Amino acid sequence: MxxxxxxxxxxxxxxxxxxxxxxxxxxxxxxxxxxxxxxxxxxxxxxxxxxxxxxxxxxxxxxxxxxxxxxxxxxxxxxxxxxxxxxxxxxxxxxxxxxxxxxxxxxxxxxxxxxxxxxxxxxxxxxxxxxxxxxxxxxxxLRRHEILWLADYFYELVPRISRKLQETPESNPLHGELKSLLLDVIEQMDKYRQLQREL
Ligand SMILES: [Zn+2]
Incomplete structure (x- = not known):
């Protein structure tokens, strides 16, 4: 919530x-x-x-x-x-x-x-x-309210995860997890930004 x-x-x-x-x-x-x-x-x-x-x-x-x-x-x-x-x-x-x-x-x-x-x-x-x-x-x-909010939500997550990724050494198993999480979030962000442009 x-x-x-x-x-x-x-x-x-x-x-x-x-x-x-x-x-x-x-x-x-x-x-x-x-x-x-x-x-x-x-x-x-x-x-x-x-x-x-x-x-x-x-x-x-x-x-x-x-x-x-x-x-x-x-x-x-x-x-x-x-x-x-x-x-x-x-x-x-x-x-x-x-x-x-x-x-x-x-x-x-x-x-x-x-x-x-x-x-x-x-x-x-x-x-x-x-x-x-x-x-x-x-x-x-209206779906636009949901789409605009999600576009913002993922957009704000990207730098937060990127920062964590930079702080985590490659030797740490978390590094791989963060990297794949970041790729997922970027994919979601692109999807909602595209939908936002189509509104
Ligand atoms: Zn309004």
């Missing part, structure tokens, strides 16, 4: 700006360059330029929150488009109504509601109806 996102985003204090787009750089930092909802790094969408800014409480319903930093979420286009203007009530501070709705991505509850299984699939905690609602609405079951 792994966390849905590698780092939990946290909004830092910002001075008031006139247009929400002007917060993009600050959002990118506060969200560790990753989508607040699914955790995908913006590099998979060709950098931050192609990433979106989501209004947690939709600006179409709550115009006065359009330029409020506390209402903005650094988001991949997939999550932002899927969420669109959906909101379960008419109250800006009630993001969950009758058990359905949206959990705030910077809230500790978000990280508790979702996780990834060992194959990188996004899962939600059983019995959490709001998490289930978000899972369905944001299409967390």
């Amino acid at each position: 792994f966390p849905l996102r590698k780092n939990d985003p946290k909004r830092t204090a910002q001075s008031k700006l006139s247009k929400y787009n002007l917060y993009k750089e600050a959002l990118s930092k506060d969200f560790f360059c990753c989508c607040g909802y699914c955790g995908t790094h913006h590099v998979y969408y060709g950098s931050g330029k192609c990433f979106h800014i989501d209004h947690f409480a939709p600006k179409s319903k709550f115009k006065h929150l359009e330029n409020e930093y506390s209402n903005l979420v650094y988001s991949c286009p997939t999550c932002n488009i899927a969420k669109s203007n959906d909101w379960c009530g008419n109250n800006e501070s009630e993001s969950i109504r009758n058990g359905i709705g949206y959990i705030e991505p910077c809230d500790i509850q978000y990280s508790e509601a979702f996780y990834r299984d060992s194959s990188g699939k996004i899962r939600y905690k059983e019995g959490n109806s709001a998490a289930k609602y978000m899972f369905d609405k944001l299409k967390f079951g």
